[in-house]
Amino acid sequence: MPFQPLVQEPEIQQRWLESGAFRAKRASELLPGSKTFYMLVMLPYPSGRIHMGHVRNYTLGDVTARFRRMRGYEVMHPLGWDSFGLPAENAAIKHGIHPAIWTRKNIEEMKGQIQKMGISYDWDREIASFQDDYYRWNQWLFLKMWERGDVFRAMRTVNWCEELGTVLANEQVVDGKDERTGFPVTQKPLEQYFFRTTKYADELLACLDGLDWPDNVKTMQRNWIGRSEGARLAFDLKGGGQVEVFTTRLDTLFGVTFMALSTEHPVIERAAEGDDALRAFCDQVAAMSREDRLMSDIKLGHRTALSVIHPFTGAEVPVFAANYVLMDYGTGAVMGVPAHDERDHEFAEKYGLPIPKVIEAESEWDLGTLVNSGEFTGMKSEDAVTAMVARLGGRAEKTVTYKLKDWGLSRQRYWGTPIPTVHCDSCGVVPEKAENLPVRLPEDVAFTGHGPSPLTTSRSFLDCACPACGRPARRETDTMDTFVDSSWYWLRYLDPKNAQLPFAKAESDAWMPVDLYVGGIEHATMHLIYARYFYKVLRDLGLASGPEPFQKLICQGMVLKDGSKMSKSKGNIVDPDEVISKYGADALRLFMIFAAPIEKEIDWTGFEGIEGATRFLKRIARMVDEHAVSTEALPGRDQLAPEEKALLIKLNQTIARLTDDLEKRYQFNTVVSGLMELSNALADLPAGAPHRAAVMQHALDAFVRMMSPVAPHLAEQLWSQLGKPGLCMQAAWPEADPAYLEADEVTVVVQVNGKVRGRVSVPAAAPEATRRAAALACPEAQSHLAGKEIVKVVVPPGGKLVSIVVK
Ligand code: ANZ
Numbered sequence: 001m002p003f004q005p006l007v008q009e010p011e012i013q014q015r016w017l018e019s020g021a022f023r024a025k026r027a028s029e030l031l032p033g034s035k036t037f038y039m040l041v042m043l044p045y046p047s048g049r050i051h052m053g054h055v056r057n058y059t060l061g062d063v064t065a066r067f068r069r070m071r072g073y074e075v076m077h078p079l080g081w082d083s084f085g086l087p088a089e090n091a092a093i094k095h096g097i098h099p100a101i102w103t104r105k106n107i108e109e110m111k112g113q114i115q116k117m118g119i120s121y122d123w124d125r126e127i128a129s130f131q132d133d134y135y136r137w138n139q140w141l142f143l144k145m146w147e148r149g150d151v152f153r154a155m156r157t158v159n160w161c162e163e164l165g166t167v168l169a170n171e172q173v174v175d176g177k178d179e180r181t182g183f184p185v186t187q188k189p190l191e192q193y194f195f196r197t198t199k200y201a202d203e204l205l206a207c208l209d210g211l212d213w214p215d216n217v218k219t220m221q222r223n224w225i226g227r228s229e230g231a232r233l234a235f236d237l238k239g240g241g242q243v244e245v246f247t248t249r250l251d252t253l254f255g256v257t258f259m260a261l262s263t264e265h266p267v268i269e270r271a272a273e274g275d276d277a278l279r280a281f282c283d284q285v286a287a288m289s290r291e292d293r294l295m296s297d298i299k300l301g302h303r304t305a306l307s308v309i310h311p312f313t314g315a316e317v318p319v320f321a322a323n324y325v326l327m328d329y330g331t332g333a334v335m336g337v338p339a340h341d342e343r344d345h346e347f348a349e350k351y352g353l354p355i356p357k358v359i360e361a362e363s364e365w366d367l368g369t370l371v372n373s374g375e376f377t378g379m380k381s382e383d384a385v386t387a388m389v390a391r392l393g394g395r396a397e398k399t400v401t402y403k404l405k406d407w408g409l410s411r412q413r414y415w416g417t418p419i420p421t422v423h424c425d426s427c428g429v430v431p432e433k434a435e436n437l438p439v440r441l442p443e444d445v446a447f448t449g450h451g452p453s454p455l456t457t458s459r460s461f462l463d464c465a466c467p468a469c470g471r472p473a474r475r476e477t478d479t480m481d482t483f484v485d486s487s488w489y490w491l492r493y494l495d496p497k498n499a500q501l502p503f504a505k506a507e508s509d510a511w512m513p514v515d516l517y518v519g520g521i522e523h524a525t526m527h528l529i530y531a532r533y534f535y536k537v538l539r540d541l542g543l544a545s546g547p548e549p550f551q552k553l554i555c556q557g558m559v560l561k562d563g564s565k566m567s568k569s570k571g572n573i574v575d576p577d578e579v580i581s582k583y584g585a586d587a588l589r590l591f592m593i594f595a596a597p598i599e600k601e602i603d604w605t606g607f608e609g610i611e612g613a614t615r616f617l618k619r620i621a622r623m624v625d626e627h628a629v630s631t632e633a634l635p636g637r638d639q640l641a642p643e644e645k646a647l648l649i650k651l652n653q654t655i656a657r658l659t660d661d662l663e664k665r666y667q668f669n670t671v672v673s674g675l676m677e678l679s680n681a682l683a684d685l686p687a688g689a690p691h692r693a694a695v696m697q698h699a700l701d702a703f704v705r706m707m708s709p710v711a712p713h714l715a716e717q718l719w720s721q722l723g724k725p726g727l728c729m730q731a732a733w734p735e736a737d738p739a740y741l742e743a744d745e746v747t748v749v750v751q752v753n754g755k756v757r758g759r760v761s762v763p764a765a766a767p768e769a770t771r772r773a774a775a776l777a778c779p780e781a782q783s784h785l786a787g788k789e790i791v792k793v794v795v796p797p798g799g800k801l802v803s804i805v806v807k
């Protein structure tokens with residue numbers, strides 16, 4: 001049968017589905033001692049169509065899942081839908097359809113596309129976060145965390161968009177505007193729910209060391225957690241009260257010439273009550289985004305009427321409100337040391353403040369020695385910190401501060417998990433009872449696109465009884481950040497129908513940790529921090545075991561076109577569906593795997609790559625077509641002709657290499673190049689080779705199995721053609737035969753004075769002395785040695801080269 005993917009692929013997909021070959025076992029069905037492999041890809045957002053990024057991600061996952069099955073592992077390979085969030089709500093506003101309808105339609109469409117790619121997902125485990133049998137467990141976990149104090153309510157300054165009536169994440173705010181709509185964003189204090197992520201800051205940092213993750217992702221997480229060792233120090237305010245600062249450089253204390261406080265600092269807010277100019281300045285800063293305040297070159301300050309007293313010199317130090325000091329880091333107050341801190345320096349120059357030098361450093365690496373620092377002058381920086389803390393008594397202490405924030409999970413949105421609490425006039429904020437879950441999203445809502453969330457206008461949703469006192473109360477209208485949905489979804493796959501618990505511990509113990517997680521680098525921080533955090537909480541709740549959810553992480557590179565990311569706005573999208581409907585899934589899969597190493601970008605350069613893949617698949621199909629199925633036994637090594645032996649050596653070396661690539665090195669593109677080389681060797685076997693039929697049968701049998709993870713459809717077809725029973729995807733991965741790993745003879749290249757002069761054959765196991773002697777006896781080299789003095793003969797490691805130096 002020729003290669004006809006458009007006809008054959010759907011038939012083969014049907015066979016797979018009917019045979020249940022993708023089904024993963026439940027914990028109770030696993031035999032003791034069986035090896036398990038959990039292959040996870042980042043769950044997609046159902047935007048409507050799959051794109052090449054999805055194709056690449058899912059193909060990599062599928063190659064791994066299929067390879068592991070063939071290697072005898074029990075494999076877990078599921079997919080679901082991250083289906084709450086803004087786009088559905090925006091579509092609802094734009095087209096007047098309910099987000100649930102839009103979401104369902106998109107899921108159906110994308111699922112069809114993914115199935116056409118032949119990805120081996122266990123669809124019985126499919127989940128979608130917008131369904132109440134998923135999000136009820138978000139609510140259930142929320143209540144568990146509430147009990148333990150892992151969720152709390154607090155006033156925090158947030159990015160507030162009046163027009164949209166919601167809080168925005170820092171990432172969504174650009175130039176003080178909502179990135180999407182351009183509506184202005186201001187800073188405003190709001191009562192919010194928070195997960196206490198900071199409780200796990202140290203563990204989140206420490207556990208990174210043990211993970212098999214890309215270094216750049218680990219670095220991004222370390223920076224995100226941002227552990228800083230330093231000290232807290234309280235300054236007395238002139239006229240009463242104190243201001244506490246956090247500093248990493250207490251040793252620079254004698255260089256302090258001003259104090260900079262955040263505009264939201266309580267001391268500033270109090271001072272602004274009687275100071276209109278200060279009030280106006282604070283309002284001006286409130287209109288700036290967090291990003292601008294951090295990155296801005298423009299340091300803005302406002303000198304207040306306040307001053308603090310230097311704890312050692314007794315000098316009066318002026319207090320400023322400043323835009324570059326953030327309320328949510330450290331204490332929201334900075335001791336300004338312009339000689340030794342860049343931002344403070346800029347600020348001091350702008351406002352004409354003195355810049356005294358108090359540290360002398362010999363090099364960039366030297367922390368320095370104190371100068372002009374009273375009794376501490378001459379001390380090394382590190383020693384000075386300790387000495388100062390001691391001298392300052394209760395006024396100072398060493399502390400650690402983190403950039404990591406508690407995770408604000410409130411969103412003033414409709415399309416998310418309702419936060420399961422109730423506002424009661426007599427009891428305050430009360431958690432809903434677990435038996436009343438799920439708190440469902442109401443259907444009787446209108447989408448206007450502005451103003452407060454539709455939940456706030458739905459009477460059927462709002463009116464409820466207080467879980468504590470039973471009196472009429474009002475339901476919470478905030479919904480959860482959609483990152484909550486993706487923070488434990490991979491555990492629900494393990495037990496998707498469980499109606500008592502989010503998942504049974506037996507299931508998570510059987511499959512966790514995830515053996516390989518593949519996804520985009522854009523999730524290096526938020527998702528991958530939140531997911532690790534949740535897993536630690538689940539462990540502490542007794543629901544899961546182990547410290548970390550994802551043992552190995554690979555971030556696949558992007559698929560580019562003309563050097564830039566494929567995107568709707570650039571109009572440079574290549575639709576995978578279009579490719580599949582023309583070339584079939586195997587060609588697209590093969591291309592995706594072969595085009596580049598997994599973590600590198602792929603440049604989509606038109607259809608040439610896909611056509612190349614098609615030619616290769618056609619060639620293999622033709623080779624099997626032209627081969628007559630043989631049942632003749634493979635003769636022993638001694639009976640084989642040299643070219644037959646050489647082919648079997650190539651075959652077994654390829655098996656060994658590809659096994660290693662897939663199992664240990666997670667190298668995928670070299671698997672395809674290995675198959676290509678091997679196919680050339682197969683084609684080169686002479687027609688008249690004495691045991692041709694048996695050798696070809698043996699080699700093609702292994703070849704087809706090895707191509708199966710990458711091009712599973714064609715492999716399945718060829719497997720039948722070779723007369724093999726059952727499904728190729730369920731066959732065992734070939735084992736390399738040690739008898740054929742070493743060639744009998746190897747070629748040694750002979751160099752004289754750096755020039756290649758000849759080649760000799762020696763037994764593969766020949767020792768160095770034999771190689772050297774053979775090289776010196778090489779007839780082509782002899783003419784270059786005649787009459788010369790041999791200075792030295794070098795056999796570098798590997799022994800495939802002998803280098804002779806003469807004069
Ligand atoms: C005096 C000083 C002198 C500082 C010096 C640095 C160098 P990291 O390393 O990122 O933790 N700081 C403290 N709280 C701040 C806030 N809320 N907003 C903006 N800046 C703040 O940075 C710690 C340093 O950042 C602290 O140490 C403080 O400036 C500043 F030669 O204190 B330092």
Ligand code: ZN
Pocket residue numbers: 424425426427428466467468469470471473
């Ligand atoms: Zn009550």
